[in-house]
Amino acid sequence: MSNDEDKRGGSDFDRRYMLRAGLAAAFSAPLGALGAQAFTPRAAAPAIDFSQFPLCQTASDAPAPTGAPRKLKLSWNAGAVCLAPVPVAIEHGFFQKQNLDVELVNYSGSTDQLLEAIATGKSDAGLGMALRWLKPLEQGFDVKIAAGTHGGCMRVLSRADSGVSKLADLKGKIVAVGDLAGPDKNFFSIQLSKLGIDSIKDVDWRAYPGNLLNVAVEKGEVQAFLSSDPLAYLWLKDTQYQEVASNLDGEYRDKSCCILGLRGSLVREEPQVARAITQALLDAAMFSSQNPEKAAKSFQPYAPKAATLADLEGMVRYHTHHHHPVGEVLKRELKAYADDLKSVSVFKPSTDTAKFAERIYVDVFAV
Numbered sequence: 001m002s003n004d005e006d007k008r009g010g011s012d013f014d015r016r017y018m019l020r021a022g023l024a025a026a027f028s029a030p031l032g033a034l035g036a037q038a039f040t041p042r043a044a045a046p047a048i049d050f051s052q053f054p055l056c057q058t059a060s061d062a063p064a065p066t067g068a069p070r071k072l073k074l075s076w077n078a079g080a081v082c083l084a085p086v087p088v089a090i091e092h093g094f095f096q097k098q099n100l101d102v103e104l105v106n107y108s109g110s111t112d113q114l115l116e117a118i119a120t121g122k123s124d125a126g127l128g129m130a131l132r133w134l135k136p137l138e139q140g141f142d143v144k145i146a147a148g149t150h151g152g153c154m155r156v157l158s159r160a161d162s163g164v165s166k167l168a169d170l171k172g173k174i175v176a177v178g179d180l181a182g183p184d185k186n187f188f189s190i191q192l193s194k195l196g197i198d199s200i201k202d203v204d205w206r207a208y209p210g211n212l213l214n215v216a217v218e219k220g221e222v223q224a225f226l227s228s229d230p231l232a233y234l235w236l237k238d239t240q241y242q243e244v245a246s247n248l249d250g251e252y253r254d255k256s257c258c259i260l261g262l263r264g265s266l267v268r269e270e271p272q273v274a275r276a277i278t279q280a281l282l283d284a285a286m287f288s289s290q291n292p293e294k295a296a297k298s299f300q301p302y303a304p305k306a307a308t309l310a311d312l313e314g315m316v317r318y319h320t321h322h323h324h325p326v327g328e329v330l331k332r333e334l335k336a337y338a339d340d341l342k343s344v345s346v347f348k349p350s351t352d353t354a355k356f357a358e359r360i361y362v363d364v365f366a367v
Contacts, residue, residue, distance in 0.1 A: 126261050127149060148260075152248045157244060
């Protein structure tokens with residue numbers, strides 16, 4: 001699949017009707033109603049070929065926990081297609097292979113509430129975006145980052161006729177965001193800073209409901225907007241929109257944007273279980289990278305009705321599910337993001353980012 005096909009989907013059917021009306025309707029339903037979706041896991045997890053990405057192999061020879069399957073709660077955002085490996089891990093037996101009985105909790109609260117839920121044992125693990133988690137983790141939540149899970153969640157979009165075709169064009173423009181403290185705003189603010197553009201003084205950021213960002217562009221209220229998949233991918237199927245930038249540009253193509261956090265007490269008291277859930281999710285991520293059509297099908301129950309199976313497969317292919325750092329590589333990525341956040345005044349200038357990364361990460365495969 002070519003890059004353009006990946007972004008646009010190659011379909012010409014009544015795009016504007018679907019994109020203006022269908023998407024809003026699809027995302028108006030409460031995702032939490034899905035709860036812990038029932039799957040029938042297969043008896044054994046399929047084999048994974050690590051030869052394509054040998055540096056990403058994290059397979060451990062440690063045995064799975066014994067006895068009755070260990071029950072765990074995993075918090076995630078059920079609407080985030082980049083987390084497709086989560087239902088993959090259930091449907092294709094990766095949790096079962098590690099002797100885990102995992103309940104999915106669709107969490108829609110604030111990041112601080114999520115981290116508190118993990119730290120206090122209301123949830124055992126959670127998945128989220130590094131640039132949303134790192135600032136709250138400064139507060140000292142008892143949550144350890146065990147792995148990156150993939151890259152490629154965030155995009156800048158504009159109208160094709162807007163004159164905004166590269167990130168530097170945002171200088172002096174009005175840009176719509178779903179959250180003024182969101183990870184996408186943080187990420188692209190960092191990129192603007194690296195271009196010598198002051199993201200506070202030189203860009204007028206304005207908040208809109210996430211599923212109405214494109215409406216702000218159509219009304220001429222803004223010249224560009226930030227979004228993530230599946231919305232961004234589906235909007236890009238309309239040729240009136242173009243991708244200006246993404247977090248797979250430049251050096252960030254080889255960095256993860258989403259991370260796995262574990263309850264600190266789980267890491268300390270049951271390191272084998274902490275390793276097992278990490279292993280299961282990373283194996284599911286690699287399987288998704290090598291079998292995007294199967295990953296898309298596993299995620300389909302959670303997807304908006306406007307997204308076809310082909311759309312979901314295109315999104316899975318776009319996200320870098322083969323990239324999931326652990327150990328020292330993960331620690332370096334966390335430090336780099338903390339340094340980036342200092343550059344845009346999200347972290348305090350006095351923060352020792354090396355000590356911060358050391359404090360929040362854990363190498364579950366070395367325990």
